[in-house]
Amino acid sequence: MFISNTYKRIFLKIKNAKGIWIYDEDNNAYLDTFSGIGVLSFGHCDEKINLAISQQLNKYTHISNFFVDENAIEIAKRLIKETGKDGTVFYANSGTEANEAALKAIKKLKKGIIVSFENNFHGRSLGSLSVTGFPNLRKHFEPLLPNIIFLPFNDSKKLKNFIESEGKNISAIFVECVHGSGGLDVVSKDFVETINRYKKTYDYIIVADEVQAGLGRTGEFYSYHNFNLDPDIITVAKSLGGGLPLSAAIFTGKYKNVFSVGDHGSTFAPNPVSLAAGKTVIERLTKPFLQEVKEKGNYLKANLLKLKENYPVINKIKGLGLMLGIELKKAYSDKIVEYGLKEKILLNVVKGNTIRLLPALNIKTNEIDELINRLEKVIKFL
Numbered sequence: 001m002f003i004s005n006t007y008k009r010i011f012l013k014i015k016n017a018k019g020i021w022i023y024d025e026d027n028n029a030y031l032d033t034f035s036g037i038g039v040l041s042f043g044h045c046d047e048k049i050n051l052a053i054s055q056q057l058n059k060y061t062h063i064s065n066f067f068v069d070e071n072a073i074e075i076a077k078r079l080i081k082e083t084g085k086d087g088t089v090f091y092a093n094s095g096t097e098a099n100e101a102a103l104k105a106i107k108k109l110k111k112g113i114i115v116s117f118e119n120n121f122h123g124r125s126l127g128s129l130s131v132t133g134f135p136n137l138r139k140h141f142e143p144l145l146p147n148i149i150f151l152p153f154n155d156s157k158k159l160k161n162f163i164e165s166e167g168k169n170i171s172a173i174f175v176e177c178v179h180g181s182g183g184l185d186v187v188s189k190d191f192v193e194t195i196n197r198y199k200k201t202y203d204y205i206i207v208a209d210e211v212q213a214g215l216g217r218t219g220e221f222y223s224y225h226n227f228n229l230d231p232d233i234i235t236v237a238k239s240l241g242g243g244l245p246l247s248a249a250i251f252t253g254k255y256k257n258v259f260s261v262g263d264h265g266s267t268f269a270p271n272p273v274s275l276a277a278g279k280t281v282i283e284r285l286t287k288p289f290l291q292e293v294k295e296k297g298n299y300l301k302a303n304l305l306k307l308k309e310n311y312p313v314i315n316k317i318k319g320l321g322l323m324l325g326i327e328l329k330k331a332y333s334d335k336i337v338e339y340g341l342k343e344k345i346l347l348n349v350v351k352g353n354t355i356r357l358l359p360a361l362n363i364k365t366n367e368i369d370e371l372i373n374r375l376e377k378v379i380k381f382l
């Protein structure tokens with residue numbers, strides 16, 4: 001009522017939240033396994049982020065793009081440095097907007113076919129939806145952007161055949177190295193090698209969508225670092241603003257000056273309060289911290305694999321770092337969420353059959369144990 005019917009809701013009246021815990025009106029504590037869909041890398045109400053936000057609130061909250069906020073420069077420097085190339089950053093507010101910026105850049109640079117893959121998710125605005133490999137999400141809104149082809153993810157042979165026949169007509173390839181909404185499949189090294197190899201001949205633009213898997217979630221600053229993909233444009237969002245809306249499209253190398261004045265814009269982005277929060281996020285993504293994410297990811301995965309041994313209802317454990325999926329043999333969707341609520345664990349399901357775990361990156365080992373403990377009780381119900 002009153003609110004557009006675009007989401008399945010979890011009927012929990014939230015009073016407050018801290019770390020990996022969400023409290024309801026009766027002070028029941030629920031373990032949050034998905035951190036606002038991968039947004040809260042440092043959990044709920046992180047002190048450093050809250051301090052940065054409150055200090056910025058007393059400076060200014062909006063200045064418009066006639067002026068540059070120092071934090072915008074600092075964050076951009078780091079986002080670019082991690083690509084190992086030179087580049088520029090265009091800021092936006094959400095993942096879909098970052099991908100719209102990438103699409104506009106591609107349109108300006110090259111006319112041709114854009115390749116995307118089945119189960120890639122890039123957003124719901126018309127451009128990003130056009131490259132999203134979920135036919136059910138696209139069907140009501142077609143015709144969308146023309147000249148887009150979807151190939152099967154990780155099928156190197158089909159990709160190779162397509163590139164060999166159409167290579168000179170390909171303008172860009174969109175890659176989501178770890179499928180977030182698409183079921184937590186991880187790109188294969190062989191697939192990446194094929195994408196990189198033919199780029200040398202056909203010079204297409206590679207876009208790495210790092211909206212969900214980027215910024216430390218897989219234990220690397222960008223998830224593509226795990227696979228040595230060689231992208232030209234990188235998009236980030238979700239955790240970038242520490243819980244506030246902030247996203248970026250990073251244009252590297254020869255594409256760094258793709259946009260001129262007036263080519264693209266946003267009234268709100270980058271919001272100074274989001275930038276202040278984002279700066280504290282970026283600063284904390286240090287090498288030792290990323291190493292810890294890897295170790296905790298391995299620990300969580302090892303425990304999930306143990307569950308798989310004991311519960312035949314589990315088909316596969318998928319994903320990388322602290323971005324993991326438990327694929328079940330059947331689609332239980334709503335039941336999982338419902339049983340989770342009973343056991344005071346908040347669970348998120350993608351593709352109907354995969355529990356997606358995106359806990360805060362600073363989750364503690366004993367909290368992972370508690371997560372497994374509660375998760376096991378839910379699995380037992382199935």
Ligand SMILES: Cc1ncc(COP(=O)(O)O)c(C=O)c1O
Nearest residue numbers: 094095096121122123180211212
């Ligand atoms: C990989 C990826 N790209 C793009 C998006 C779209 O981001 P937003 O919902 O902020 O527009 C998402 C959102 O889940 C995503 O996971």
